[in-house]
Amino acid sequence: MKRIFIAMHYLEIGGAENALIGLLHALDYSEVSVDLFLYARRGEMLPLVPPEVCILPEIPAYAHIESPLKDAFLHGHIRVGLGRLHAKALAVMRRGKTTAGSDHTAIFSYIGRCVTPALPPVTDRVYDLAVSFLTPHDIVLSKVRAHKKVCWIHTDYSRISLDPAFELPVWQAYDHIVSISPDVSRGFIKVFPSLAPKITEIANILPETLIRGRAGSGSAPELQPGRLNLLSVGRFTHAKNFDNIPDIARRLRDDHHAAPFHWYLIGYGSDEALIRRRIAESGTNDCVTILGKRANPYPYISGCDIYVQPSRYEGRCVTVREAQLLGKPVVIAAYPTASSQVSDGKDGFILPSDNSGFAAGLASLAASPDCLEEIARNLLSADYSDRTEARKLVSLI
Template sequence: MQMKRIFIAIQYMELGGAERALLGLLDALDASRFQVDLFVYRHSGELMPLIPSKVNLLPELPAYRAISRPLKDILLEGKLGIAGARLWAKWRSARFGKSLDGLENYAVFDDAAAAVSPFLPSLKKLGMYDLAISFLTPHRIVRDKVRARRKIAWIHTDYSSIGINVERELPVWRGYDHIISISPQAGKGFLSRFPELEDRLVQMENIVSPEVVREQAALEDVSGVMGGSPCLCTVGRFSHAKGMDRAVRLAARLVGLGMEQLRWYLIGYGDEASLRREIRDCGMEEHVIILGKKANPYPYMAACSLYVQPSRYEGKAVAVREAQILGRPVAVTRFPTSAGHVEDGVDGMIIPNEEEGAAVELFRLLNDAGRLESLSAECRRRDYGNRDEILKLEELI
């Protein structure tokens, strides 16, 4: 039986939930049945070494690397066409952003891809694939540059909570045979913007291996790093969506309520300078600790009293599931997809998505040892393994 050829594209392998979800997908694909070519536009990120050896990592191409590199670097390399295209896309997105009424402007990703696409070499010389996957935005590139009998794009966020240009993006999504949503709630958010694509939507959860998470958690003793009573932890990009700035202000409220020994550890990367300013402005230097990038965040997650996801919105936060696998009680803010993360009051708590109410609920939870243990016990009892999700993808090939 001839092996099926699969092409998968992603921008880079930084420390993010989507990138970890991709590792789970790659691990689950049967190497005896599928030849997988992975195209990473820019070979950067702490997760690059974790790409399974059974996967064929395609060479980096300079033009594709330039999609997300700083404009200054692109100009120094003499790539004037790509630099000019990105500047034009930035201007176009900024104009569109004025109409979004406070929503985060996600149109910038598609605008940038549309602008630079003419400068990107075709990937059709790689031959015909049975399946081509665009695992993360922008999705124009796989649509336009790859030959495949079927094409699939992934949804990793809640489209009802972000600003996009529906008119410009609809033709992009129409270029895919199937669109995979990582949760029912994320799918519902997507259809609120693209109802005409309902027949292409397929639900498939991010694949997470409990065995790998637990093994990684046992590799390092972080007791000398993690302290505080209570000891809180959050993992994610330092971005508006993830609400790391709110974690700082929530910590200040909890300290003000008497939790003077509180320590809240933030693991991730992004706009660290703004986050440090927030910590300084709130006087939280002793209470909120930025640990930065951690290729293996699991020992830190396993050591916390409570894992908190203070996001403004989410698709499906992989870190929440990983914390549950480690038997940690979890609190997530109430966003449209929060019910897909935890069973409220059973294996996690859903708290208000505004700071005053969230602080009150966190204070109550952290002062209720019995409730914390009940949440933790339920997480330990449940089997969060979902390797069989890969069968949904195999049916589409």
């Protein structure tokens, strides 16, 4: 029996969290035992962890890595709070030196470096394999003992504003770096060419039975018959580009005179106020609605007419894969890694990234129900679970 340790921030709704749940459901527990450590033991997806997995007790210092900063100080975790302030200062300095696009991914490099020294060891156990499933990767490197260590990349690193020289020592220290797709690997190697030999590709694994079961166990009362129901699910961040949905919807309604439609957004995040402002500015309150968090988004995915992912960049979007598994036509923007996710015209559609082109493409699809039905038939005859990918992780031991 091989012992595996996996570290994750928490299990709130998100793509990386869904990917982790899929991996946990695909492992063979007659061969491995798994300890899961959550920095904060919270999230709507906690009940989805398989019963064979041991969730380790929460350690208060770790829970304050992402809590409101004042809470870290109020609860006596002074060094964690000071580390976070130092990390914020380094990120601000870095932002002033570059004109490249940035999001919250980059700051975790600084948080890892500055906060990890203030954290206690996670456990005194020694594992065969320790997995850092999401940045910052400094923590598993320093606070967990294992014969081999693996870290994960979920996004296109060529699109993130970061300091390669600052990050390189952490990535170098791992035995393997797991990438979720060939395009993600290529983007990472552009930034860190010396790390190419460490890359191992393991596709995101979807728990097919669980997803189908949850899709049939809830309702989506907001979706209405007699109109085109569009849906986007994800964190409200720069990468997802939900802030441009109101303008796309306005163009779809006003420029292309599309049949009645409504576009629903499920998720949460720092860009929510921006998205709401854009809805008001574009006058699209009548056709764009933020639903917020949904503990079970699958009835909405199953019930929509088209699943839409207008991202600026992605690794390999989990919700796109889930929509395909449920037989929903998917539309994604032509971000750099799009072709690794969708075969245009066969299992979805790749539309121009600019708002005008995206709206025109959506209008064309909305007027082509036969085309959408053909895509749905193609999807239902395919296997999108990738369950066998779990063997690749075990083989790293």
